[in-house]
Amino acid sequence: MTTVDPTFASCALPRVETERVTLGHGSGGQLSAELLRDVLLPALGAGSALAARAGQPDGGVLEDAAVLDVAGVTLVTSTDAFVVSPLFFPGGDIGTLAVHGTVNDLAMMGATPLALTVAYIIEEGFPLDDLRRIIASVGSAAAAAGVPVVTGDTKVVPRGAADGIFVTTSGIGRRLPAARVSAAFARPGDAVLVSGPIGAHGTTVLSAREALGFEADIASDTRPLHRLVQAMVERRGGDIHVMRDPTRGGVASALNEIAAASGVGVEIDETALPVPPLVAAACDLLGLDPLHVANEGCLIAVVAPEAADEILAVMRSRPESRHATRLGDVVAGHPGRVVMRTLLGSTRLVDMLVGEQLPRIC
Template identity: 65%
Template sequence: LGHGSGGRLMAELIDQVIATELGVTAPPEDAALVGIADLDLVFSTDGYVVTPRFFPGGDIGSLAVHGTVNDLAMRGARPLALSLAYLVEEGLPIEELRRVTRSVARAAAEVGVPVVTGDTKVVGRGAADGLYVTTTGLGVRLREAYPSAGSGQPGDVVLVSGPLGQHGMAVLDARAELGIDSGIISDSRPLHRLVAAMIEVGGAAVHSLRDPTRGGLASALNELAAASGVGVELVEQHLPVSAQVAAACELLGLDPLHVACEGCLVAFVAPEAADRVLTAMRALPEGEQARRVGVLTQGPVGRVLARTLIGSHRVVDMLVGEQLPRIC
């Protein structure tokens, strides 16, 4: 398996092995809708692995809460409850487990969602790398909220809620000790309030939502474009990237479009509602830097392009494993 960085290999793995064996056709959604009586429940689960476990702006505990809450939010849900499962490697200091759990509790309280059930397993040394966290979330769909990966329409405006690549570069910097005093802080945070505000003014005009985690904005947009049967045209200089992230990406030779975010979303919104939705986003701290970054086109279907400063267009491909140089 060389599927660690998300993106296309991961998509293939899920599609060709897991969905096939389960006998389901997995729609490329962050969370599933489960209808009971006249209630639309939203259900999502996610495993968290991060090195290092503590990084500027968060840790594996807060990340596990935010990640699952955000997956629910991307289907237009208000979170109701979380479960928490630990897989602990023997030898992990108890103090560290305590610190992570305290962080889970703080994050959950800030979101306003209780942890209602859980599980803890300890495995032998070497059978795991320290600590893995799995959270499952249950939510209920907001009225008038119908966001889905496949609902983007040509002409829709592409909105991004905040600067890209903050989380991925914060983690890399923490891992690498780059020696560039980057000061990059992870954007890890819950997005359910932002989504609620968007739905309130946009309703069904909010066609698709996605939090660009692993594989970054490039992978998220490629997935959404393929699912919606549209093309995406971004304007390169409109993409929000902080100066620190840009500098660190330049040094490491990374494209910010491929770097993970944990507190940022991309939305496809019908053009007539776009300004309204954008204004509502900017009224909240997590959407303060929201901006319009592009539009959906008729196609080529599934292709994401970025218009460069000099007026040509580059193809923004989904990431396959690591970014590999392609220049001969």
């Protein structure tokens, strides 16, 4: 005879505790990917179908931008919300970041940015001088990038309903005819290139937020990358398979996304990692892995091996990428995984960030 302990049975009931959004859901790491896969994408079937028609193998919503075919013109569109704290930091502010972030998302799809829109959510009581400064940054960053801000929106919420100001930029670009990039296009044998030093943006913002002192010596790398992309695509468009700017979640997340989307492995060399000494020192002290730290001015390119040297030469000829380097290779083994060959000759798994390392970093 079997008796059931009612106390035990009740353990099997569904938990009634409310599930809540955590900071990790916005990290650009694993929880972000789960939120996207489990909550956002199922509700947006129509978008995937449209993007798929436009030729994106993964339905488009897993890229940082979407491709649209309008009357024979191939457009790319992207949107990004910026919530960085502090608003002003060495190397830039929320305004420059908002312009560069969207310009770069379009560029990573091989597009020439044509126009930006900007929406501001402002907390009541926010100093008008700070607003003027941020708007001037948006204007000058857009002018320097040669991409006009064509329309916008401004909302004000009562004191306490937002923290200062949030800026959401969207952009429209036109795909370069020679561009054929997707996170799903990496192939075994490809070379993995990076356009410059990594780790500066996240480390600078965190240091400025907490007044740690590093911010006197390091600065965000925020900058537009569309001219670099244009130069690369014009030279060897057909040999550039993937482009990604490793922002939230850092190089580790970008490489993991590429490995997953393409069904390949990625191997990088620790000796090749371009981490500036001051950034490395700051990361050591803060317990951060530079591979997880956000960047706002460098890109990863996965390219055909025979084109790697020529593309590196194009990158090094430009000021925004003169320290471009080869980070590693795409391999057929361990599909979906990223591995680092360490200084000591061993290998270690490079995982996506789980949870939140640095909230409000962009």
